[in-house]
Amino acid sequence: MVVCGDDALAERLAAELRELYRMRVTVVLPSLPATTDSGNGTVGRARVAALLARTQAVVNRTANSEAAPGIRVLQAPVLDEEALAEAGVARADALALVHDDDETNIRAALAARRLNPRLRLVIRLYDRKLGQHLADLLDQAAAVASPGLDPEALDTSTTVLSDADTAAPALVATAVAGTSKVVQADGLLLRAVERTPPGRGEVADPGLCTLALLSSTANDPAGEEGSDASGQDGPLLLPDDRAVAVARGRGTIVLETVTHAGPTRPPGRLAGRGLPLASFFSRRLRWSLAGLMLSVLGLAVAAYFTTGDHPLHAAYVTLLDLLAIGDPATGEPPARQVLQLLSGFAGLLLLPVLLAAVLEGLGTFRTASALRRPPRGLSGHVVLLGLGKVGTRVLARLCELGIPVVCVEEDPEARGIPLARRQRVPTVIGDVTQEGVLEAAKIHRAHALLAVTSGDTTNLEAALYARSVQPGLRVSLRLFDDDFATAVYRTLRAAHPRALTRSRSVSTLAAPAFAGAMMGRRILGAIPVERRVLVFAALDVARHPRLEGRTVAESFSPGAWRVLAIDSAAPDERLPDLAATPSDEGAEHPSGLVWDLHPGYVLRPQDRVVLAATRQGLAELLGVHPRTRPRATGP
Template identity: 35%
Template sequence: MTSAGAAPSGARGRGTRSERFVICGDNLLTLRIVEALRRQRGHGTEIVVVVADRTGRYVARIEAAPGVRVVEGGRSDDDDGTFLAAGVLGATAVALVDREDVTNIHRALRVQEIDPSVRLVVRLFNTGLGARIEGILPTATVLSVSETAAPSFVAQAIGRNTRQHVRLAGRTFVVAGRREVREAALVCGLAANSQTGARGGPRLLPDDSDPADFVLARAESRARVTDQLSRPRTERLRNAVERSVVLVRGSLTRRLARATLALVGLFVAGTMAFATVGGYSLGDAVYLAVLDSAGAAQPDTGASVAVRVIQAFVTVVGIAIIPLVTAVVVESAVSARTVDRTARRAPRRDHVVVVGLGNVGQRIVTTLRERGVPVVAVERDEDTAGVGAAARARVPVVFGDATRERVLREAGVENARALVAVTSDDATNLQAALTARSVQRAVRVVLRLRDDDLAGRVERSMNAISRSVSYVAAPVFAAALRDGQVLATIPVGRRILLMAEVAVGRASLVTGLPVSVLAEPGEVRVVGVFRGAGPDAVLEMPPRPRRALKVGDRLVVVATRGGLGTVLERCDSRTAVGR
């Protein structure tokens, strides 16, 4: 380990077998990326971490990781010596993973000035900004931690009844239970519940000869994926009706609602009086009542006393209705901004309650809405940026402490399908989950917990599902550092499978070997190969086992985090494949 200003140990050029990855950041994501890179079992791989302060919360654990060098500095605008000491010149790739978007962009520009050809992986929350900086950072891959992790939380919250979809080369694939798909649509098995893996839980990526309970399948057949196509429409329609009720109820105060009902009742009574006492048909009775209530009554002294009384009565009711309608319109306009936030008294069922509208929470809320799943958010701070995002997504927000039963009841947790607690505080998330379970014992609970040991114990003790945002996102960042593209993260219990695209490089010894040499039971399955380049590339799925791999072939793999690292290493470097 060295400090800023020291020469980097073992600095090497690009033409050698060794790799050097530089990570700028001192947060939990940095630690997870370090662990993910170390799992990839690369030989001669050097990992350098640039931290602003050695007293940071996770720096000691980062320093304790074997083969990791820590450099302190990089805080001042002109401290390029820190990046030189870290070895960004000639590095395989550099990751900028600070929590602040501006800091990461600034550091990326500084690194690019030092080495314009170095591969950059930049963490940005604002993905719209990320799509626009390619012109100034041509070698950068922009990733959002919250956008990467949100689908995993959503998949666990809504369960297997709403399947996870993956789009690839114009095709749609679905992650589902084995009994839900046809044999012809099956791509590969993902997990077998009847078998126990090395880390406990279901065995991942079993052989074709082993029965898989959880699979990846093609979703071309509309008849077999009816729940994907019809259920979201049904849920959107139900949500639209519910939304209308919410808006109406949110626009009326209790007194105004009572006055409205009273006047409507009087109007109906007048109509029925015209039809019975006056002897008019029902159509004529409604016609007269409407005209009279609108002030268009014509005096008729020749009419019977009963009809004249009814006509006068309905006219007076109509006079009262006009200011009432005006009051409703004015109040609706005044409360339009707050209806979305406070319309929480409407009954809801089978929805998801999301606690916390930080970066991850707002991504989860918008993803659920896009899938047609009803959602209610709970947030303590009205000034949180995610409140605006929820309003734009037309999601009602309950303001208050999610650890209090009253607040969760206002969010309808007693009738919810799931509660997702993703605040930045583990204790708040855990307490909110326990409170929700006290209200409804059957509610599905998905928690954001940073502490691995706590997460494992919580899962075992209360049958909940725990997720760490950095745990889900780190393999994607690690793959990007090795020039791989992760297409989807697939949660299986507490473990994560990755569907990724990996290119066969010029320096790889797998060139000329069959696809089967890369398959590893329990770790790696090669489910497809893109032959050719650009728009003319053809996806071969499943790949022919004896077809030789060529430089430029792009492999579609489903793998564990360690398995993906192995594939990336073998396809990128001159590492012999022992088969």
């Protein structure tokens, strides 16, 4: 694996590939002289030097480990074909281009595709449309360069990702479920939850399935994580039902879907068919209109009985009197004259009601595109601070899950304002550090606070103030500096031990998605379990003899792999990448995954399954050998 980048995402991605997937990694960094001459001077040199020092520390730690391959570090002033060739792109399995500059990543991607048509490319781009066109172009170039080979056999893919898109699911899961150990499959968020051993007489909830049995010393303060006094080495991954039943005093890791137990987000949208009357007129105006209609009906009935006219003619004469366009009832019977006076009086009452209805209707249509204010009785919602690149994606995911949310944004022209307006999400425009802004977002009755603005101090100040208002509030902060995030987490955790606090950096949350894309589109993600790792993958049953023609129960290999779900969608309607983040701009795609599987279901060649596996189990299932030890290198 080759990683090219100059920020924290490159460092995190290299560590993810080394520690979770046990891959050999080459990191290409910009050289110090080139950064010094670029105009940024001391700032750029300090940043690259710090990144080089951190990466070198990872190399030193790897050198002392026999279980993981090492990390090779190169420096190149320009990321051209010569630098890519020196990094070994021609023989590499995958290349990640994670520079903050889109133009640098695009140029390197075009050069890398010429060097190695079979290379898996993972490119960091902010422009989605440009990324889609670039991916199609690079995949077409790979197909032209290798015309005689099957694209699936090549496993050639170009994946364009944005760190904001990939970090959004983990941020949402942190706010809703309190964990960032999530895997995304066909738009559904799955989380790994640690369960303590059940007490006597209690029955443990297995969730979707039991992923692992923890070591007996995992919850023992005197024990070491991953050790077991009974002689077992570490946790038991993917146990069968018998192993789970006989386990005593051991915690479990179960798989669950990320759901929201609180109130659902009200639709509140005026667009669509069947516009409700309640959205158009206020309650007081509706009662006024109903009273006048009953009055008109009563007058028409009275005219029918007193004059003896036909019912339609009586109603017609009543409306003429009501609108003051009838002739005076001179020479008519007294009953007719009284009814005309009552109808004229009702007409006087009708005029202001009609005017109010017109004005209120115009106001409703005028405010249909305006931002909503938080309703009075709102509670149990998520307060989202910031509607930039990350905040927009987080808001889209919260809306997809039906979670009530209130947004706070200082800039009325921010990127996420149109999405909030389109989804009719309550939004407060103002500086979150100013007094009264968080109160307007109903922070005292909120379920969680998600601070994802671009300023670390702004996020921290908002979190501290929110905790002073509601000490038990669930807080998740977006912080750029990992050391600062660790210090904030420890301090807030010590000050509020009963409240859930999470401090996250976007690079840390985005690295797993980039690493999964480098491993191939079949990899959905990985979840660490103590010192071991479970990998989630999507595989076509065809050409896998361990799966094809076997039942779900027969395909289960304890300690190696386990089928979790089957994609019920037709092969031509399936998403090519189940781990892709849904787009709020495209058409909605209903999930076709079936999780409640019958053990006797026979897996067919046209089926696609989602499974959990160990690294060794997945390698055995795919017919490859995992690289568990570094290749010998010369001095």
